[in-house]
Amino acid sequence: MSQPDAIIIGTGVIGAAIAFEMSKAGWKTLSLDRNAQVGHGSTAGSCAIIRMHYSTLDGTAFAWEGYHYWRDWAGYLGLPDSADLAQFKETGCLVMKTEANGHLDKHMTYSAELDCPFEEWTPQQIMDRLPIYNLDSFAPARRMDDPEFGQPNGAQLQGAVFWPKAGYVTDPALSAQNLMAAAKQRGAEVRTGAEVVEILQSGGRVAGVKLASGEEIHASVVVNVAGPGSAHINGMAGVLEDMTIETRPLRQEVVHVPAPEGFDFETQGTIVSDSDIALYCRPEHGNHILIGSEDPDCDPHQWCADDTSYNHDFTDQWTTQAMRYAQRVPSLGIPSKTRGVVDLYDASTDWIPIYDKSSLPGFYMACGTSGNQYKNAPIAGKMMAALIDYVEGGADHDAQPLHFKLPYIGRSIDVGFYSRKRPINTDSSFSVLG
Ligand SMILES: Cc1cc2nc3c(=O)[nH]c(=O)nc-3n(C[C@H](O)[C@H](O)[C@H](O)COP(=O)(O)OP(=O)(O)OC[C@H]3O[C@@H](n4cnc5c(N)ncnc54)[C@H](O)[C@@H]3O)c2cc1C
Numbered sequence: 001m002s003q004p005d006a007i008i009i010g011t012g013v014i015g016a017a018i019a020f021e022m023s024k025a026g027w028k029t030l031s032l033d034r035n036a037q038v039g040h041g042s043t044a045g046s047c048a049i050i051r052m053h054y055s056t057l058d059g060t061a062f063a064w065e066g067y068h069y070w071r072d073w074a075g076y077l078g079l080p081d082s083a084d085l086a087q088f089k090e091t092g093c094l095v096m097k098t099e100a101n102g103h104l105d106k107h108m109t110y111s112a113e114l115d116c117p118f119e120e121w122t123p124q125q126i127m128d129r130l131p132i133y134n135l136d137s138f139a140p141a142r143r144m145d146d147p148e149f150g151q152p153n154g155a156q157l158q159g160a161v162f163w164p165k166a167g168y169v170t171d172p173a174l175s176a177q178n179l180m181a182a183a184k185q186r187g188a189e190v191r192t193g194a195e196v197v198e199i200l201q202s203g204g205r206v207a208g209v210k211l212a213s214g215e216e217i218h219a220s221v222v223v224n225v226a227g228p229g230s231a232h233i234n235g236m237a238g239v240l241e242d243m244t245i246e247t248r249p250l251r252q253e254v255v256h257v258p259a260p261e262g263f264d265f266e267t268q269g270t271i272v273s274d275s276d277i278a279l280y281c282r283p284e285h286g287n288h289i290l291i292g293s294e295d296p297d298c299d300p301h302q303w304c305a306d307d308t309s310y311n312h313d314f315t316d317q318w319t320t321q322a323m324r325y326a327q328r329v330p331s332l333g334i335p336s337k338t339r340g341v342v343d344l345y346d347a348s349t350d351w352i353p354i355y356d357k358s359s360l361p362g363f364y365m366a367c368g369t370s371g372n373q374y375k376n377a378p379i380a381g382k383m384m385a386a387l388i389d390y391v392e393g394g395a396d397h398d399a400q401p402l403h404f405k406l407p408y409i410g411r412s413i414d415v416g417f418y419s420r421k422r423p424i425n426t427d428s429s430f431s432v433l434g
Contacts, residue, residue, distance in 0.1 A: 004030035004189065006221035006388070007209055009196050009233055011035075012043035013172060013374055014366050015225035016179035017381025020077075023186035025385045030217065031180065031188065032209070034195035039176025042227045043374065045343030047254060047292055048169040049271055049282055050375040051093045052116050053107040053161070055429045058417045059352070060110040062376050065406040067165055069378035073175075076378060077182040086175035091283060093166030093271040094126065097159050098139065100275040101429075104161045111163070114409060119162045126160050129270065132263045138327050141278035141296035144320050150327055157276060166271055168282050172374060179377070196226075199237040199363065206237070206362035221388060223364045228307035228344035230367030239358040239365075243420040245349045247368040251302035251310055253317045254341040255291040256284055260331040265289050273433070277324045280432075289332075290340070291325050293317070295431045307344055314338040345371035350425045351434055355384055355418040357391050357398070364388055365420065371432040379406065387415055 008019050011033040019031045035041060050070050054060040069076045070088040079085070097103040111118045123135050136152035143149065169175050180190055198210035199222060208218035224233045228249035234240050259265035264287060271282040278296035281289050293299065299317070304310040318338050326332040348354060348368030353376075355366050366384050373380065383404050390402045401416030416422070428434065 004028050004217070004219045006030070006223060007032060007217060007219045008223045008225055009209070010041065010225035010227055011038040011176060011180060011190060011192070012041045012225065012227050013039065013046070013176040013179065013377040014369065014380055016176045016183065017377040018223060018225055018366060018384045019188045019190070020179050020183040020186065021381035021385035022388065023183045023188040025389060029183070029188045030219070031183070031190040032194040032196060032211070033190070033192050036192055037173075038180045038190060038192065039173035042343050042346070043176050044173040045254070045341045046172040046374045047282060047290055048172040048175070048374050049093070049166070049280070050088065050168060051166040051271065051273070052111060052163050053093070053095055053104070054110070054434050055106060056352075056425065056427045057110045057113065058413055059434050060107070060116065061114055061406060061409065061411050061413060062379060064114050064116045065409050066376040066379045068408040070167070070169060070375070073178070077178055079178065079182055079185065083178065083181065084174070085178055086172070087170040088167050089170060089283075090165065090167040091270045092162055092164045093273065094121065094129070094160050094162050095273045096157050096276055097161065098157075098275045100139065108161060114411070117164055119164065121160045121162050123157060123159060126157070129268075130272075132260050132329050132331055134328060134330055136327070137276050139276045141298055141324065143298050144316065144323060150323065168271060170285070196233065196236075199233070201360065204361065206360055221362050221364070221392065223366065223384065223388070225366045227367070227369070228346040230346050230365065232306065234358070234365060234367070237358065237360050237363050239360050239363060242359045244422060244424070245354055245368060245420055247346050247348050247354065249304040249307045249310070249344040250347040251304055251342065251344055252293065252371065253314055253321065254343075255318055255321045255325070256288050256339040257291065257322060257332060257334060259287045259289050260329060260333065274328060277328055279321060279324055281325065289325070291321050292432070293321055294433060304344060310344065312342050314340065314342060345369070345432070347371065350428045351430050351432070352425050352428055353380070353418055354420045355380060355387065355415065356420045357387070358420065370434060372434040382407070383415060
């Protein structure tokens, strides 16, 4: 290819969305990924839940905006009718009211302020939708070797909030491939099997990348969207020093189990976030249930030294999560053969992403997605394209952060919220919930 204007490292859902949005804005982009296929980083392991409830107003606004692109996926991409597209299943998301989430007062206030629909449900309404449920309270979450593991604490769940517009995407890797196909339609190029090993610099500015093959590719803009490999790439670029927010690979296990016999969870079920047992779940193809962890204090965080060499096998964390869910669904069968996903979050210090420039002119980062940014990929792509235009146009984003209008909900956000140099956001849940 001729020399690109911008190199994007990573072809996950966020990297591919940035490629699409920058191509639409007139950039000649080249996306690089060391994997053999687009979207086969942590995106492929994602639960791909599209929810709107967040513990900050900005987080809620971004996610509510993000929903609109999934709702109109085909329209957003503009691919030929014959294209095989990922599907958005609008199941709704039920969130149990607990002490841990402040009975969702903050979440409802933010949703109401943003005209994002939600309904308060009584315990009876929960049981009507999920007759397999048992509403005993088990908090706090415990590990299996705790003698009180699985013992109800005597209280009952008092209700929940249902966000009807939430849902999930059936095939997250395919969604990244869809975005990349749409980007290519706009002139973007992509190379897989291309591992970046060095960030080139010249005259105090980024100058391109060097690949493991020894090849150098030159461009005056480089964007780090390397997912759990982001800290390594930021280290290569020498931009870690002025960052107050760190990013680190964090290992996660996701459980797949069949739904209890006689209940069609795939069509009757919904996404559920249940901090009483520190789990979230969603329907999965073949009447399965997919169960992820909300990272309770009792579970040690499994930080990984790097994003390539980590334990890909299930551990007793799989069984712990399955058994915790069986507290809520007593008829759940737990197969002896473990199935599911082991993958990595790119966790940031406050579990809020970084969408920002860096101390090296021309080098940008979209990282620290902390297990909760799949849903935001299209709008993050749009915002990054606007940010890069803003800074390359001469603006000082650190001193005067870009204000960016979210096109669907019509609200302007201060992109400095996602700064690499922000004070740690104490409103965050400091968990995958963001
Ligand atoms: C188990 C799990 C469940 C999740 N569930 C949800 C959810 O329900 N809802 C939600 O909103 N979010 C969820 N997330 C988070 C979401 O999936 C991620 O935020 C998102 O997929 C990150 O996309 P990305 O493009 O930034 O990174 P990735 O998809 O990880 O892509 C990064 C790419 O960079 C490449 N790369 C890295 N280093 C190099 C290098 N040196 N040279 C070349 N290429 C390189 C990798 O090969 C990879 O393909 C979940 C994540 C996990 C792991």
